[in-house]
Amino acid sequence: MAASLTLHPDRALPLDREQRAVAREIYGQTAHLPLICMHGHVEAEVLASNTAFADPARLLVTPDHYVTRMLVSQGIAPETLGVRRVDGGPTETDSRAIWKTFCANWKLYRGTPSRYWLEHELVEVFGVDQVPSAESADALYDRISERIAEPGFRPQQLLDTFNIELISTTDPAGSDLAHHAGLARQGLGERVVPTFRPDAVVHLDRPSWRDDVAALAKVSGTGTGDYAGFLDALRERRAAFAAAGGLATDHGHLLADTTPLEPAEAAAIYDQALAGTVTADQAARFAAHMLYVFAGMSCDDGLVMQIHPGVLRDHHAGIAAKHGPDVGFDIPFAAEFTTALRPMLQTYGHDPRFRAILFTLDETVYSRELAPLAGAYPSLRLGAPWWFLDTPGGMQRFRETAVDTAGFYNTSGFVDDTRAFASIPARHDLSRRVDAGFLARLVLEHRLNLDEATETAVDLAYNLPKIAYQRRI
Structure with a gap:
């Protein structure tokens, strides 16, 4: 007879009995809250077509x-x-x-x-x-x-089954957003929203860059034959994303560098990319420059920036060549934030129109760099433990290293990062359990009372994601 599979009601809660009892009480107040899924990768087409899996x-x-x-x-x-x-x-x-x-x-x-x-x-x-x-x-x-x-069990019906109040997709800058238009016609335009991801058109040395820029020109109706037109095309698409309900942008750069270029130099590098002569160093400097430019655009249109550097994509060239990008061979490496983000923060860090949410795969920077930055700049929030850190231990260590300096309210609350639609409730459930355990310890150490801990747990699970991703204008 096959072994029985059951779920323990106290899974992922603390081992200590007294702490577990308090955690169980806190978790009970968050277990059934709606899900806010603002860093998602479920395809818009899946939701719009609503076909069976x-x-x-x-x-x-x-x-x-x-x-x-x-x-x-x-x-x-x-x-x-x-x-x-x-x-x-x-x-x-x-x-x-x-x-x-x-x-x-x-x-x-x-x-x-x-x-x-x-x-x-x-x-x-x-x-x-x-x-x-x-x-x-x-x-x-x-x-x-x-x-x-x-x-x-169709995708749209699962939005209700899973209690998903709001979910984002992640869409390239060249997307025509046709699937989101279809969702809007079905009455889901405010529940399923796009997120603007321009990576394909700002990394000038990617093999498909010129094709992607051509697609951007076509969908925007704006010529991208020079740098000025390129910026105009990006602004047009950002406006289209915002009109479709978009709340955020998403930037998966190798580094967090935000050093701006002089406009003439940026234009010259862009021209070299069009000519096929851009160097790796020029491409890296242009990518950093564009993060700075996008921060300015966020002040204009209110879209929240999500920045998540520190991943060497397609680590094994043979696997990437054989199977294409994003098949599981993306490997984290140490990323620096304090000096890298300074140019952007010098200009926009105290601008009330600007909001950036920072994600990392390098735990060592939480206490050393990210928590102090988020604890100082009103424009910054720390994103939830992400990707390789989206684990019970990673979530616990995040709270232990970030809360002392940044507190709870300079974080985004929990946002899942997944293409695996059916796993979304499990990911939120795990976060709520880990947070309940952490808060229970603070209660037992007489650092919070139970009412404060419960209120904080509800905020982390539900209120903070909504606040963090609220358009700034």
Whole structure:
């Protein structure tokens, strides 16, 4: 008989009994609050088309970088997991086989946040009561297939099931936002909003840069044959995103550098990019310059900046060439913020129209740089522990290193960062449990009373994300 899969009601709460009892009381006040999902990567097309999910493997395994990354680390080829090849070469198309590979390797996820999220999904979302294994794989596949075939399991219906009040998608600057227009026609325009992501057009040395700039010109109706036109096209698209309900921009730069260039130098570098002669150093300086420029644009249109540097994308060139970008080989490295952000903050740090939310994958900078910055500049908020830090331990360490200097109210509250739609409730649930445990300790240390701790927990879970992402004008 397959082992039974259940969720302990006190999972992720503190071990100490007295602290756990207080945490349980605090968590009870946040467990059922609506979800604010303002750093999301669920595709707008998925929500607009509202078609049924294909099957368990293509919902829970193949598109989830956390899941596939672990399996690849154990020598399982991406092709075996259905990850597409750029050259159109063969990959596994039997979703039941992909699912069985995942289930047979369930033990690999022990101790990881993926295990927590997946268990929550299997039990709470899909009604599964068996532990994944090679033996249970077929039964689980059939049960989940039945669930996702139900009319109430379509993406739009899950917004209600998951209690999602607001969710953002992340869209390139060249997007025509057609799917968001479709969502607006369906009455969801204020519930599903776009986020402006211009990375593809500001990193001048990317192989697809000229194609992406051409797409920007086409959708904006503005010529991008020179730097001035490029800026005008970006402003036009930002206005279109704002008109479609957008609240934020998203910037995934390698470094946090915000050093501006003189306009003439920026224009010259842009011209070299068009000519195909731009150097890596010029591209890096232009990217830093554009972060500074975008801060100014945020003052004009009120869109909140999200900045998350410190990731070396596509670490293995062979994997990137074979499977394309973003297949799980993005690796964190140390990023510096204090001097890097100073040019932007010197100009805009105290401007009431400006808001930037900072994310990092380098825990060492929370107490040394980010918390002191957010504790001083009214324009800054610290984003929730992100990506590799989106873990029970990472969340706990974030509170321990950031709150002393920045407090709770210079943070964004919790915002999930995922393409895995079905995992969204699990991610918010974990954050609420960890915060309840941290706040319970402050209560028992007589640093907060219970009412203050409960109010803070509600703010972190619900109120602060809404405040942090509110347009500034």
